[in-house]
Amino acid sequence: MTGELVIDRLGLRFGGVVALREVSIRHHPDEVLGIIGPNGAGKTSLINAVTGIYPPSSGSVSYRGTPLTGRSPESIVATGIARTFQHNQLCGDLTVRENVLLGCHPRLGYGMGKAALGFGPARRAERRLRGEVEPLLELLNLGQVAAEQAHSLPYGLQKRVEMARALALRPTTLLLDEPAAGTSDEDRAALVRIIKHLRQEGACSVVLIEHDVGLVMEVSDRVAVLDWGECIMVDTPEAVAADARVLAAYLGVDDTPRDLAPSDSI
Amino acid sequence: MTDFLNAVWSGSGFGSLYGLVALGLVVIFKSTGILNFSGGALMAVGGVVAAGLGAQGFWVAAGIAVVAVAGVGAVANLTVMRPLLGRGLFPGVMVTIGLASVIEGTSGLLFGRQPRFLPDPIGVPTFDLPFGTSMSSTLAVALGLSAAATVLLAIAFNRTSVGLQLRAAAVRPEVASMFGANPGRIFTYAWAVAGGLAALAGALLASLTVADISIATFALRAFAAMIVGGVDSLGGAFLGGILVGVTEMLAGTYLGDDFRLPSTMVVLMVFLMVRPQGLFGTPEVVRP
Amino acid sequence: MTQSIAPPHLADPAQPRAGVRRTGLAVLAVAIVVALPLVVSPYWTTVATNAVLAFAIAAPLNLLTGNAGQFSLGNAAFLVVGAYTGAFVTFTFDMELPIAMLVAAAAGALVGFIVGLPSLRLRGAYLLMSTLAAHYILVFAALKFQTSQFGAAGAIFPPLRVAGVDLSGDRSMYFVIAAFAALIGLIITNIMRSGHGRAIEAVKARDVAAAACGISVARTKLWVWSLSSAMIAAAGVLQAYYLGSASVEFYTLNLAITYVAMILVGGLGSLGGSLLGACFVTLVPVVVNHLSEAYGGGGVLAHPHELQTVIYGLIIIAFVLLKPDGLIGFVRSAARRLRNGG
Structure with a gap:
């Protein structure tokens, strides 16, 4: 909605x-x-x-x-409401997948205490979230670079990672x-495709x-x-x-x- | 009343020593952005060198110590500080901590650790002041010298081309160098000035108490002075030093000697929480 | 903090072979730790105990400073908070060590929370100054507590006994401390491999983006401050038992700096780095003393203490300037060469 x-x-x-x-x-x-x-x-x-x-x-x-x-x-x-940033706001040391997983933070479902103990719930939740971000990585053509550190990517791809991270929040807007800005024609075409896709799905404005x-x-x-x-x-x-x-x-x-x-x- | 005034007099005197070290911290922070943790070591080694030359009288000994430690500061900048420009807080703090350790150990190897003394700058031991109070003449000299140093530095910063280059280099080193300033040399001046000021404080302290390389923690109050005055204000460093010194002596007089250092740290904490830009500093403008 | 090296425990677990290798390394490490005191002399057992204890203190500090980006000089104060809380609980209520450590950890968490509060408003040099002030204020409070509770000499700890078993021998002390260090290492690994570990790294690197991902920057910072201080305070109890006493003079700013030096030398934001740094910095005085004895103590070796001070400073400077990713950086590049079959 x-x-x-x-x-x-x-x-x-x-x-x-x-x-x-x-x-x-x-x-x-x-x-x-x-x-x-x-x-x-x-x-x-x-x-x-x-x-x-x-x-x-x-x-x-x-x-x-x-x-x-x-x-x-x-x-x-x-x-x-989710957003991306004009100037790259990725965590460069983290991998692309981890950056997108950051967008799943509101759905972690376990606290710092459980994380410290490291037992079942935290581990199961991590597996679930990793499953959730895969389709997003595919949608934005980031599957190939998912394990790369974000700072090693060209600028246009970094912008796409930002968008994947925002979409991982499952926004309605x-x-x-x-x-x-600063991306190639190819990136621009991908952007048009993604925005039209979101428009058609009616998942988010x-x-x-x-x-x-x-x-x-x-x-x-x-x-x-x-x-x-x-x-x-x-x-x-x-x-x-x-x-x-x-x-x-x-x-x-x-x-x-x-x-x-x-x-x-x- | 007598106790109170005596605490204020001696507090201003000792505070002016913190102010001298804090001036050096501000000059370095203002120009290079480095938070210098070696101010105490520079001060202590200045005291040790001056006291080693004690037979020459205060002024000659202090003068040589100031020049020598200014040299130490310049060399420190040329060797280990320059590569740090633009690398952020942690590397700068750690290298200056390492520098302090090197200075302390080297001083120990060269001069030993036995306490040394330095004669008073002027013959009279104390001045009499109203209400039956008095002030040590060395503290009065310290107050005068650090006030003079503050004024001279402020003039140098605001009225000379070196000062202009220093301020420009602090904001945009690459732009400053486009206009013919040489940030490398400018930063060396800043470190030399900081070393000289710290050594002057060390020599005065040596004549007040004793010269000892391990008293570097004495100068931690300079951080409080720097924050209270405002990290980018020279006059603020001097007045901040006085305020911290007076607080310390009042706490010592009315609460007990063990409250002295903690009271300065409470002042530091209060300023950080209530007015981090200090009395005369520029508030940080947050707008990306 | 400009180091941009990914902590190895954040490496992508999608590579199962890396996981197997990591488990193998962990087993090897445990084997070495267990076997060590059985094969080396009591002297080296003491050195190893010092190193492992240093790791148990440096690792939580590295979580705070290396991972969360909160540069703190408050760790010596957290040690004294732990030691004195532990001493109070032990002497007043006659409690066993585990209880004393738990209570000390709770006290450490509370004090860490309070010391961490300025981090919500201040950053950089200002935040560091607030931890400096906190150090002196806390140590002063500890001094007043010491005078009222334990007398001028500080708290004297009895030989360590747990459930009636004497653990005060060199070897058993080593095992107790190593077990605690392993627990600390496990907790930190678990956190940094979880979503909260990602959040911690995000708060350090991009706090605005972290908030835009629904991460509460304030809550994350305060969690790390509390957790890190709790672990350091618990370690403070063990340290006091190990040293046999706790007195305010021991908990200096220089002690706090020593642990910061360890994480710098070992590698910021890396658990393995905390271990390497703790071992390295612990070994420096040992090596200098040995050299001094071996070469008859002529020249500068006649003053091993001064020499140690100089070398310690030079090491700190050298690592910042020449090897900012620390000793763990050597390990990583070696591992990379091995993987690439070079």
Whole structure:
């Protein structure tokens, strides 16, 4: 069951720097929502605020009607939201399989005490989880490198490991932060395939942050545009592609009066 | 009242010695990012060298010790510290611990471990102060010297090109070198300064009590001084030293001598919990 | 902590041959440990006891510092917490050693939890400073406890007896300590091979990503602090029995640094490394003393203590600069060469 993620007038500031201003986005169940915007528009800040890494300065986030604002990152994960990171956040010393197993942590089912004793329950749980991650490794074409240390992999593969780790959490909403940045055409094609697969299965809805506007247009149901910390529009890919404000934001031609831009584009 | 004031006077004096060592810690931390655990050993060997030259009088002996230990600091940087740049906390701490051990053992081999003495810097043993209190003249000299060292260092850091290079190298060594700064040489200056300051503290301590290579733990209070003042503040190190020294002497006076070192550690812990950036330090900005 | 070497116990168990080889090595190690005191002189039995005891203290420290990335100088303080809790339980309630060790472990866990609390807010140099402060505060508390409970000389421990059996002889003491060390090794291996071991490594390497995997960074850190301190405190009881007494002067910052040196020399985050480092650092003074005697003690050898101090420092420096993955790094590259048939 995927759920509805509601971002309501979210604000985030660091000292005097405003990273997000009154951002409101409603992410529907089963939807792939693309978020685009120029560098520094606040895309990553938005994900960080939603997942509890930065406490928002104002506004609120809720998921399936449960408020997320003020909760710790690990408890937000428990509601069904998983994410990847723009900059590689793998544990390089661990193998690919172990990195993906990290995503199974909420389902370990045994505590540190039982782990220390090392008897049956812990060992059985480990065997079960290892069985669970195999299909994921296959889905993302990581079977060949499962026993390699994560830091030894090329960048594109590392991004895929990140995605496998997030999927191992069995999320109902997946937030992808620039999954295609710095990767090859082949990796990009794999990414499109995986997002479409997730969309078809209906297992989880996706929020996709990307610089590659073409990729976003290809897979998204709707696209939100951020500029200078504000959400200037949310609409279908076609409508966004045709909008003058989006062009202005990307080209830096600022002939659109800011106060005319709708900020409550729910 | 008399007890209290006497504790404050002697606390400021001893505290200024912690401040001298802490200044060296700050200079090194500020420029190289290394947390130096060899400050105590540098101080102790400075005291031993100065006391070995005690027949020359305090100032000559202390001067030679300062130059000699500054040399030890420079050599330490050139040999073992330089490869550590950018390797993080643990390697730096461990190498400076190893360095302290090498300095202590070498001093033991060269000079032995018998306690030595150093004459007072000025002839008068004590000054009389209001309310029937008094202060040791050596402690007064220590206070004056470390205040002077703080001011000189602050000027050097903020007003000279070497200081500018030091600050630049601390933030971005590769960028600093693009603009003609030589981080290697700059870091050698930092270590030499730290060695000289520690040796000065050691010489003063030798004239107050006794020179002994195994008193390196005395300088642990310098860590408290560094944190209390703020790890990147020179003036903070000096004032932090005074605050720690006064706390220590008050605890010694009113609670008992065995409370002296623990009281400084309690101050350290309180600052870490309540105000880790210290009195004058820059708070760490967390934004990836 | 920038070492990027995977601990061998995290190696992929999907390779069954590695598992067989590991079991073989473990059996061999046990055989050597059991046979040792039967074949060597009492002097070397004492040296071996020192090394095995050092391992039982270094290994939990390595779990905290090497695996969880929490650089701590608090281990000597945890030893004195254990020794004095053990002494108190033994003398006041007339308890046997296992009970005393359990109570000491509980006390160690509690104190470790408290000392670990700053790690939720501080990192790097600041966290290290908080453990330094904790060391002195705890040792001071131990001094006050010592004065009130045991007198100025500290706690004097009787010869070790368990269930009426005298275990105070050199060999039996060795076996008791070796059995305890094996238990410590087993617990740490089990944890690091479990999902919680992965979580510990993740908290060290990428705490933000760990939280994004639903791992509570705070809870994981506090668990490791408590567990590591509990094991060190329990070892503190054994150490005090072995030495015959516990006095505050013994538990110095330098003692704490010695165990950090062991895990550095042996290899951070590696159980085998803890063992190698414990043996190596224990052997240095022994070797220097032997050399000093063998060569008549001329020159620098006339001062073996000073020489030891210099060599100890040089070893620490050399390992950081030249062999940051420690002695276990040699073992690993040798094993790799063997596997590749070279």
